[in-house]
Amino acid sequence: MPPFPNTGRSQRVFSATRAAPGVAGLLAGACIAAYFLYPDQSRSAPTSQDAPLSPTHFTPATLVSSETCNHDTKLMKLNIPRHLIPADGSLHGCRPIWSIFVKDDDIQVERPYTPLEGIDEEGNMLLWVKAYPKGEVGRWLHSKRPNEQIEIRGPLKTWLWNEHEWDEVVMISGGTGITPFYQLFHSVIRPAYPTSKTRFTLLHSSRTSSDLPPPVMMHQLTDYAEKHSDRFRLGLFVDSNDGSAAVASRNTFSEGRINLEAVRKYIESDTPQTWWNRAFGSSKPAVSPQRRILFLVCGPEPMISAIAGPYGRNFSQGPVGGILAELGCTSAQVRKL
Numbered sequence: 001m002p003p004f005p006n007t008g009r010s011q012r013v014f015s016a017t018r019a020a021p022g023v024a025g026l027l028a029g030a031c032i033a034a035y036f037l038y039p040d041q042s043r044s045a046p047t048s049q050d051a052p053l054s055p056t057h058f059t060p061a062t063l064v065s066s067e068t069c070n071h072d073t074k075l076m077k078l079n080i081p082r083h084l085i086p087a088d089g090s091l092h093g094c095r096p097i098w099s100i101f102v103k104d105d106d107i108q109v110e111r112p113y114t115p116l117e118g119i120d121e122e123g124n125m126l127l128w129v130k131a132y133p134k135g136e137v138g139r140w141l142h143s144k145r146p147n148e149q150i151e152i153r154g155p156l157k158t159w160l161w162n163e164h165e166w167d168e169v170v171m172i173s174g175g176t177g178i179t180p181f182y183q184l185f186h187s188v189i190r191p192a193y194p195t196s197k198t199r200f201t202l203l204h205s206s207r208t209s210s211d212l213p214p215p216v217m218m219h220q221l222t223d224y225a226e227k228h229s230d231r232f233r234l235g236l237f238v239d240s241n242d243g244s245a246a247v248a249s250r251n252t253f254s255e256g257r258i259n260l261e262a263v264r265k266y267i268e269s270d271t272p273q274t275w276w277n278r279a280f281g282s283s284k285p286a287v288s289p290q291r292r293i294l295f296l297v298c299g300p301e302p303m304i305s306a307i308a309g310p311y312g313r314n315f316s317q318g319p320v321g322g323i324l325a326e327l328g329c330t331s332a333q334v335r336k337l
């Protein structure tokens, strides 16, 4: 197994909330049953108490704290002993974005979760975990209490950041789909200032304002966006405002979904918006193929589809569709996480 494997079949899990009626439901049930019953080498990886954290085996971590954020999410801090932090550089200095697999001991399934701030020198990892009403691992994790053991393995590559590759990076997320972007923010965007020339934009949506990420994340993002607007722009969207968005400043906060106009507003168009273009449209794309701009999209599957088009077969990227296709983006400019 490579030292930094991809999360493979779990790529769609941010998005597994669709109802599955009729035949589709039976098929989905059969697939889920097969998933649980089929012997899987990675899930049956051994557990090691004394070998450093690695994708090849599970490492027992201790749950340090578990803090309720809203009705379905918790901030959970895991710790591994210092001597189990890999010394070979696979964690420290590894380029984001990476995740860890968490194993649900009751039913022997694993799911990937993204350490928000990577791992610190004490071996702490902070996760923002959503529990779906009928989901397995999220609910199991939420039931865990401080000092209990949780088995993890990793790091697992989600996406590699390469400095100097892009002039602009636009991250679009929904719900806990923000976690990989928060890791990028924490480990690349904030520390690299002012040496990096890349400009970043994060457009994030939640159902209501109380579903927005917890204050510990929001404060970091809004503060940084206010102080370094040349480097990082933040747009927050909620389907409906339940009045609890105290941390969001007015100019970053909108009610409604991330739609074409919202994305267009945050990217300077290659085609200037003259009155003629506004009235009759322009034949030129808003984003030209030569532009060194990358759109990263992560969130529930219906959102991914609306923004960037659906995934292809077998977890492939599929063609660019949705809003990003309307803007003229090529597949090289779009990455669905």
Ligand SMILES: Cc1cc2nc3c(=O)[nH]c(=O)nc-3n(C[C@H](O)[C@H](O)[C@H](O)COP(=O)(O)OP(=O)(O)OC[C@H]3O[C@@H](n4cnc5c(N)ncnc54)[C@H](O)[C@@H]3O)c2cc1C
Residues within 6 Å of the ligand: 007, 010, 011, 012, 013, 014, 016, 017, 018, 020, 028, 029, 032, 099, 111, 112, 113, 114, 115, 127, 128, 129, 130, 131, 132, 133, 134, 135, 136, 137, 138, 139, 158, 176, 179, 180
């Ligand atoms: C790289 C990566 C990083 C991730 N990081 C995070 C993170 O930081 N935080 C986070 O919260 N999530 C993260 N995820 C998503 C996470 O891995 C899980 O997929 C998610 O928590 C759901 O897993 P679960 O076991 O709780 O739910 P699952 O059991 O996978 O269920 C998910 C959904 O499917 C439905 N479902 C379950 N069983 C059935 C059934 N029999 N019939 C029909 N529907 C059913 C459930 O109602 C639920 O809505 C990440 C995913 C990836 C790929």
